[in-house]
Amino acid sequence: MYSSAGGKQIKVYALGGTIAMVPGPQGAVPGLTGEALIAAVDGLDQVATVDAETFSIVASPNITIGAVVDLSQRIRGDAAAGRWDGIVVTQGTDTIEETSFLLDLLLTDLNIPVIVTGAMRNPRLASPDGPGNILAAVRVASSIAAQQSALHLGVLVVINDTIHAASTVLKANSHRLDAFSSPASGPVGAVIEGRTLIYSLPNRQPILAAGRLLKGPLLEGPVPVALVSTSVGDTGWLLEAVADGRDEGHYRGLVLDAMGGGHLPERLVPSVAFIAERLPVVITSRTGNGSLLLDTYAYAGSETDLRDKGVISAGWLHKFKAAGLLELLLRAKASKAEIRSLFTEFN
Structure with a gap:
């Protein structure tokens, strides 16, 4: 756990993916734990008190709907206990557009921020983006804007300093750092100089209707x-x-x-x-x-x-x-x- 005096309490669930890759016999494979991920993030202790847990260590194509349902139940239990001010989920980017939306559907009444993030460059490459994306995700989860508007924002995807609604975000490129976009609506905000700026609120009506079912x-x-x-x-x-x-x-x-x-x-x-x-x-x-x-x-x-x-x-x-x-x-x-x-x- 990384402590921050007076900061928010943020839980990180690590699922694996590119952000958690280590060298394998022929290429990168999932291997880093949640603790190892947050240990690589400079300045994280200045933002929030962060506790990391390794929920799974898999490549993103191997995440199942059942696993997302289990994760949503863990997050719901966390919220009910009142221990955490926000949740960050790290995973592979190949399926973020699906898993974040599933979480959004299953957590419609949650009043704390839930942020999903990942990386396009694994930790062994030059200028890996994972640490920066984790830092940005924790910043958003800790921000007053996200804390006060959690019910109106729903689950968010924070990557490349851009904030997307889970209902509209898509992985629109196979390899670039700016692989994610929300073509139907545009992003809902951005992280600038460490500040969380929310530009707009997503259309929550159909998501809330689904949540009731x-x-x-x-x-x-x-x-x-x-x-x-x-x-x-x-x-x-x-x-x-x-x-x-x-x-x-x-x-x-x-x-x-x-x-x-x-x-x-x-x-x-x-x-x-x-x-x-x-x-x-x-x-x-x-x-x-x-x-x-x-x-x-x-x-x-x-x-x-x-x-x-x-x-x-x-x-x-x-x-x-x-x-x-x-x-x-x-x-x-x-x-x-x-x-x-x-x-x-x-x-």
């Missing part, structure tokens, strides 16, 4: 949701397999990453309509930016045609976030009507 117990095991993208060359065979029940393990829901404003090739529509009769089918835009259309086109495979066939519009929600939300709703045993009503909040 997720208050009860969740199924512990996975509830598989398929995420299928479409292209001009798509034969539809994968959708036919799902429609016929030939998908191994049988998916419980489907997210279709469609073209433009929410459109599919006409040849795919029969399979999609058949699936929608028995499973919740949610449609997103493969553009990754902008809301789906509701009433512009009426050809076979258009947004109005798909709606008439029972397909649910995800509105402005990104495909990865839509898939995570759908699985949480299914784990909460939400009905198809409840799922449809909830996704309407994002339109």
